[in-house]
Amino acid sequence: MGAVATLERTDSKVDTRRIDAARAAAVVALGNAYLPHEVEQPGGAPPLLLCWAGRIARAYDKLATAREDARRRGSKDDPAVKAIEAAIRKLEASYTAAASAAEDAASTWAALATAAGQSIDPASIYPPACTCDGCKTAALWHDHNEARGKYSDALYALLAPEPSARPPLFQMLEDFTKSEQDRDRFWAAMKGLYASAKGYDAACKAAGVQANWRMAMAPWVANLAWR
Numbered sequence: 001m002g003a004v005a006t007l008e009r010t011d012s013k014v015d016t017r018r019i020d021a022a023r024a025a026a027v028v029a030l031g032n033a034y035l036p037h038e039v040e041q042p043g044g045a046p047p048l049l050l051c052w053a054g055r056i057a058r059a060y061d062k063l064a065t066a067r068e069d070a071r072r073r074g075s076k077d078d079p080a081v082k083a084i085e086a087a088i089r090k091l092e093a094s095y096t097a098a099a100s101a102a103e104d105a106a107s108t109w110a111a112l113a114t115a116a117g118q119s120i121d122p123a124s125i126y127p128p129a130c131t132c133d134g135c136k137t138a139a140l141w142h143d144h145n146e147a148r149g150k151y152s153d154a155l156y157a158l159l160a161p162e163p164s165a166r167p168p169l170f171q172m173l174e175d176f177t178k179s180e181q182d183r184d185r186f187w188a189a190m191k192g193l194y195a196s197a198k199g200y201d202a203a204c205k206a207a208g209v210q211a212n213w214r215m216a217m218a219p220w221v222a223n224l225a226w227r
């Protein structure tokens, strides 16, 4: 009886140590995958702190600029573009490897803890959302696309919600002189449109990109143009 109790105690101690070690390894691996690390800069500039996703977002930015530049110069198979594309493939492979190692380590910890009867919160070992410069820029870029989408939605809701539906704007203009409520409806629609346009304008300024008002009228083009 006493021997069994000792054995169980030893087992649970071993379990706890293994589970703690697995947890620590998972935290390190998740940090490698999702937290910023020092990135050497050319020309002796101080290293930048960027996570993998942030590095990739910045590389895509550079790629867009290089492609635009090559297009302007009429350069086909441009070496600068090719070099950035190759660099992106490498970054993406590194990120994928780091992320899959991290997810494996997290699963190992969760499986060990669960097998030992511990109740754990698998999300508790993940680092907070990264706010490195690359991620910040990517978020702003994402926001300006989102804002353009909202402005598109507002335009389409007024002008052509469906191919065969009479445009609500025309109806509102027709009803404008009928009653106070009809005029209120028109002005509410205009305010909504104005708010979404202002939102898009501000999001573009924050992201440091030129607004593209025509693209807002062709959301299918916007979806194709993104990368």
Ligand SMILES: [Zn+2]
Pocket: 036, 050, 051, 052, 053, 054, 130, 131, 132, 133, 134, 135, 136
């Ligand atoms: Zn980041």
